[in-house]
Amino acid sequence: MGKFILGVIVTISVTILGFLGAAMLGQIPTAANVPPPQWEVHFANSAMDASMEHHAPHINNPVPPTDQNFEDAMKIYTMNCALCHGGLDRKPANLGTSFYPPAPNLVAHPPDDPEWHTFFTIRTGVRYTGMPAWDKNLSEQDMWKLAGFLSHMQKLPPAVQEFWKTSFGVEPPTGEEEEKPSPKQK
Numbered sequence: 001m002g003k004f005i006l007g008v009i010v011t012i013s014v015t016i017l018g019f020l021g022a023a024m025l026g027q028i029p030t031a032a033n034v035p036p037p038q039w040e041v042h043f044a045n046s047a048m049d050a051s052m053e054h055h056a057p058h059i060n061n062p063v064p065p066t067d068q069n070f071e072d073a074m075k076i077y078t079m080n081c082a083l084c085h086g087g088l089d090r091k092p093a094n095l096g097t098s099f100y101p102p103a104p105n106l107v108a109h110p111p112d113d114p115e116w117h118t119f120f121t122i123r124t125g126v127r128y129t130g131m132p133a134w135d136k137n138l139s140e141q142d143m144w145k146l147a148g149f150l151s152h153m154q155k156l157p158p159a160v161q162e163f164w165k166t167s168f169g170v171e172p173p174t175g176e177e178e179e180k181p182s183p184k185q186k
């Protein structure tokens with residue numbers, strides 16, 4: 001039994017040292033302009049979801065889903081998020097696919113997570129990705145407005161849809177033109 005445990009410890013140590021050695025010898029790719037392999041996407045997404053589940057308070061959105069709040073969120077989104085996540089005028093963000101992992105186009109594929117999940121992602125950002133933490137730049141109110149807007153994007157009230165059309169010159173998304181609701185392209 002003692003020898004078995006020693007064997008396990010040695011194997012783990014050798015693996016870790018091998019990994020560190022490979023990293024120091026420049027064997028680990030660090031380029032951002034290649035798509036991540038499928039296993040990495042799967043592993044990273046599962047780890048992120050589990051972390052959110054564990055760390056984020058599961059609370060209801062304190063900001064009500066009023067027309068005014070949705071319209072505020074559209075302005076906040078355009079000023080802060082469209083650069084990486086695609087504009088409300090449906091123009092994709094060139095910068096979005098230049099990240100590793102890429103920033104999902106949130107207009108074409110709005111998140112289907114609960115609002116507290118989206119709020120917490122916005123507030124804390126996502127480590128080792130291009131997604132910044134917004135807690136020092138946006139108020140709690142504004143982050144909740146964004147979380148509410150992203151989760152209602154495909155079912156906005158008629159007046160807000162009208163505001164979208166006149167402000168951005170395109171129809172707001174209804175989810176019907178996309179075959180799949182939210183393929184996480186991360």
Ligand code: HEC
Pocket residue numbers: 048077080081082083084085099101102103104111118121122126129130131132134146184186
């Ligand atoms: C500098 C680029 C950049 C900006 C600006 C940015 N993001 Fe992100 N965002 C990213 C990247 C990259 C990811 C992918 C992270 C990952 O793969 O886990 C991401 C992920 C997300 C996700 C998770 C998507 C999902 O399907 O799980 C949400 C929600 C999000 N961003 C919202 C926002 C909001 C709202 C703003 C504006 C306040 C914003 N982001 C601004 C780069 C950005």
